[in-house]
Amino acid sequence: MSAIDSAIRAAATSIVLDGVSKSYDKGAEVIPPLSAELRAGEFTVVLGPSGCGKSTLLQMIAGLERVSAGAIRFGSREVHELEPKQRGCAMVFQNYALYPHMSVFDNIAYSLKVAGMARAERLQRVEAAARMLALTGLLGRKPGQLSGGQRQRVAIGRAIVREPGILLFDEPLSNLDAQLRHDMRIELAELHRRIGATTVFVTHDQVEAMTLADRIVILNKGRIEQFDTPRTIYHKPASVFVARFIGSPPMNILPVQGDGSTLRLASGEVLARSSLKGSYQLGIRPEDIQINNGPLQVKLRYREELGSHSVLAVEIAGNLIRISTPFGSDIGSRDTFAVNFPPERLHLFDAGDGRAIPYAFTRAKALADA
Ligand SMILES: Nc1ncnc2c1ncn2[C@@H]1O[C@H](COP(=O)(O)OP(=O)(O)OP(=O)(O)O)[C@@H](O)[C@H]1O
Ligand SMILES: [Mg+2]
Known part of the structure; x- marks a missing residue:
């Protein structure tokens, strides 16, 4: 292990957000009081739509924006009153500005030089970083030649x-093409595995979030909708917002009425068994709908062939839903066919606030078994 590896690993600390909020001078509260603990060495992805407060949150952690209220701690050290430099975290911005007149080597070494580090150590650190990032052959070039x-x-x-203990990334891959993004995702995951810095990575790309994160924070209007592993977020979304934000195409959401034994569409089709009464939102992922068997008749509106699979947009009693099906699975030229919503694949949400209702179908199953 090189010096740079061990120094970074040693310095990784947790990031504690303790009732942190942000209001800009005249405007409304961009981030209402928010609390979370990002564990030491963990790769956290902050995911949410444009304008939800991702960059604001990251900049408060970095010290580029002040908190309006609350506290930020790195481990047990309170940092929210400290200057960015004193916090010891490093940040990669979306629009990374390199010094155009400096070589790659000097760009990377710049902060070390400013800090007065001896030449020999500077050389060692830059070479170690360059090896990690496969930049060794490019150290003499200018940014314009890259x-x-x-x-x-x-x-x-x-x-x-x-050698930061904390690494902050704000959409660092957004300017790259699909292939390069993919390659860089792998490099970043590898980098994190090797150096173990506590990492906060902002994106609105759900594939980046799913593939890179130990845990994902889903942010909606400055509030945390869910903070959990990619797997849990995908399989047990805490709200309609999360359900529709993760997954492509997004989860289908249908308004249903419970009568104590079934959940039905307004037009009467039974979608599930459940003992619940009242209005709900029923969710099912496009890839979880089974075609060519089942009790529900749907009408094909259009289909998209994506190579590996097809997406069928179909109508069910006036509601448009999407079905994702392996390429080649054959509905022939029929424009109506049968589908099934497997009960174990259903999600249920409150009709009003959209929060998930857990165990709704376990209860339904118990009812069916009884
Ligand atoms: N200096 C400022 N003064 C007033 N409002 C601001 C300021 N900076 C950001 N905002 C507002 O705060 C909200 C959150 O902005 P932020 O940049 O954190 O969003 P984001 O989630 O990073 O969005 P994007 O994905 O587009 O980068 C936005 O509504 C934005 O207009
Ligand atoms: Mg932003």
């Missing part, structure tokens, strides 16, 4: 060379 992905890696190198 591809976008190479420049991005220089920006990451500049952040990690300071």
Whole structure:
């Protein structure tokens, strides 16, 4: 293990957000009081739609924005009154500005030079970072002579060379093409595995979130909708918002009425058995709907062929839903066919606030068995 690896690993601390809120001068509260603990060494992805407060949250952690109320701690150290420099975290911005007149080496080494580090140690650190990011052969070039992905890696190198215990990324891959994003995701995951810095990664790309995160924070209007592992977020979304934010195409949501034994659409079709009464929202993922068997008749509106699978948009009693099905699965030229909603694949949410209602179908099953 190189010096840079061990120094970073040693310094990783938890990030505790304790009732942190943010209001800009005249505007409304962008982030209402928010509490969460990001564990030491954990890779946390903050995911949410544009304008939900992701960058604001990251900048408060970095010290580039002040908190309006609450406290931020790195481990047991209170940091929210400290200058960015004193906090010891490194940040990679979405629009990484490299110094155009400096070589890659000097760009990466700049902060070390400013900090007065001896030349020999600087050299050692930059070379270690360059090896990690596969930039060794490019150290003599200027940023103008690099591809976008190479420049991005220089920006990451500049952040990690300071041996931060905390690494903050704000949509660092958003300017890259699909192939490069994929390659960089793998490099970032590998980097994190090796250096173990507490990492906060902001994105609105759910694939990045699912593949990189130990845990995902789903942010909606500055509030945490759910903070959990990718697997739990996908399989047990805590709200309609989360259910529709993760998954492509998003989860189908249908309004249903419970009469004490069944959940029905307004037009009368029974979608599930349940002892619940009242109005609910029923969710099912496009990939969980079974076709060519089952009690529900649907009408095909259009289909998208995506190579590996097809997405069928179908109508069920006036509601448009999507079905994801392996390429080649044959509905022929029929425009109506049967589908099944497997009960173990259903999700139920409150009709008003959209929060998940747990165990609704376990109870339904018990009822069916009784
Ligand atoms: N300096 C500011 N003054 C007033 N309002 C601001 C300021 N900076 C950001 N905002 C507002 O705060 C909200 C959150 O902004 P933020 O940049 O954190 O969103 P985001 O989740 O990072 O969005 P995106 O995905 O588009 O980058 C937005 O409604 C934005 O208009
Ligand atoms: Mg942002």
